[in-house]
Amino acid sequence: MVARHRLRDPVPGHSTLLAVTVFTPALAGCLLLFSWLQHRKVTALALWGSGFITASIATTLIIVCRGAIADFWSIVVGNALLATAYGLLWCGARKFDNKKVSILLALIGVIIWVVACLIGPIYHRQEARAIVMAAIGVAYTLLVAFELWRGRGDQVWRWPVIILLLAHAAAIPIHIPLVGALTNPDPSEPSDLDLLTFAVFESAFVCISTAYLFGGLAKDRIAASFRRASLTDPLTGVTNRRGFFEIGQRLLARARFGKEPVAVVIFDLDQFKVINDQFGHAIGDEVLIAFCRLATAQLRPDDIFARLGGEEFVTLLPNTAARDALWLAERVRAAIEAASHTVDGQVVHMTVSVGVAALNEGATALDALLGVADFALFRAKEAGRNRVELSTSLSDRTQRTRSGELSLGNRSAA
Numbered sequence: 001m002v003a004r005h006r007l008r009d010p011v012p013g014h015s016t017l018l019a020v021t022v023f024t025p026a027l028a029g030c031l032l033l034f035s036w037l038q039h040r041k042v043t044a045l046a047l048w049g050s051g052f053i054t055a056s057i058a059t060t061l062i063i064v065c066r067g068a069i070a071d072f073w074s075i076v077v078g079n080a081l082l083a084t085a086y087g088l089l090w091c092g093a094r095k096f097d098n099k100k101v102s103i104l105l106a107l108i109g110v111i112i113w114v115v116a117c118l119i120g121p122i123y124h125r126q127e128a129r130a131i132v133m134a135a136i137g138v139a140y141t142l143l144v145a146f147e148l149w150r151g152r153g154d155q156v157w158r159w160p161v162i163i164l165l166l167a168h169a170a171a172i173p174i175h176i177p178l179v180g181a182l183t184n185p186d187p188s189e190p191s192d193l194d195l196l197t198f199a200v201f202e203s204a205f206v207c208i209s210t211a212y213l214f215g216g217l218a219k220d221r222i223a224a225s226f227r228r229a230s231l232t233d234p235l236t237g238v239t240n241r242r243g244f245f246e247i248g249q250r251l252l253a254r255a256r257f258g259k260e261p262v263a264v265v266i267f268d269l270d271q272f273k274v275i276n277d278q279f280g281h282a283i284g285d286e287v288l289i290a291f292c293r294l295a296t297a298q299l300r301p302d303d304i305f306a307r308l309g310g311e312e313f314v315t316l317l318p319n320t321a322a323r324d325a326l327w328l329a330e331r332v333r334a335a336i337e338a339a340s341h342t343v344d345g346q347v348v349h350m351t352v353s354v355g356v357a358a359l360n361e362g363a364t365a366l367d368a369l370l371g372v373a374d375f376a377l378f379r380a381k382e383a384g385r386n387r388v389e390l391s392t393s394l395s396d397r398t399q400r401t402r403s404g405e406l407s408l409g410n411r412s413a414a
Helices: 014-038 043-064 071-096 103-117 126-150 159-178 190-230 241-258 272-279 281-298 322-338 366-382 395-402 404-413
Strands: 262-269 304-309 312-318 340-343 346-349 352-359 388-391
Touching: 014 043, 014 190, 043 071, 043 190, 071 103, 071 126, 071 190, 103 126, 126 159, 159 190, 241 262, 241 304, 241 312, 241 366, 262 281, 262 322, 262 366, 272 281, 281 304, 281 312, 281 322, 312 322, 312 366, 322 352, 322 388, 352 366, 366 388
Parallel strands: 352 388
Antiparallel strands: 262 312, 262 352, 304 312, 340 346
């Protein structure tokens, strides 16, 4: 295992290929680490950058230093580092989607490689060693692509890097017949040199392109987080008014296209001003948070729940008929009434008035639907609060508008 082999005189351009092989992963790693320094919260950038730097060190040991150092360092340690680099890239993909990282799975490639080196027939045959490392590389590359594909539901466009990784996984086996080309190049075999040149520049292209795309993923993730923050109510954590209209318009358009029923439910906490005056605004904020927690627990995953402002909340129920919307609204109302909240030693009871709008009319704008639900809410408060009322016609919005001053006065008093 400690035998040494001297490099033959490199063929023309061979030194350039060596430089490209070592330099490109190092450059890619530095770019990713620099991006991480700018965005410290994206830990995946640090893992990806470390993976490329480790790959550069591994390539130096495996190719550049082969024959100048003991085979243990060139073959065993160098390839173990290369397997570690693949594991770091996989860890970065998992960390990018906030998944748990398993150190054992990250190092399983290293373990497989070390075990293979302990098997004489494998260690003493270059082709056998190359097959083991190619299998490790393909497996980890496919795992990275799979992790990115599995998290594709967010607002980050992942397909370019997934396609690039799949193409690279398909190209990795090309390195198997080239195991001796870098250390023992034969100028009389131009086909080997052509394949070698392709393999080197394919790896260089993948390194630079993947680093760029990984950085793009991180920037898209940061932009998406800022976008989500702009559509989220900072106190309660639910969607805010802007987010409700932005998401609601899309869902409403989809419902119109599919000719599906849709419902809107408006909730208004009863006597919330009294709660604020009696217990203070800090307790009032806790009551709002508690209401959101209780209400969202009663809703379906596809329902949109948002804070319109103050103590008024709304939910859009896609593919929901009037009867189902009433049932859901009553379930929320009953859950709020039955719950009591102890905040800083203060027991707070609350109730909610609910207005439901359920329409089957074809071309309904979201603000028109809200107007119908608002009229139903007005009726619920006029009838004594802590109840659910239903409106099923756009004409109710006109009635609500004509009685607008009275409605505004009553809701301010609440």
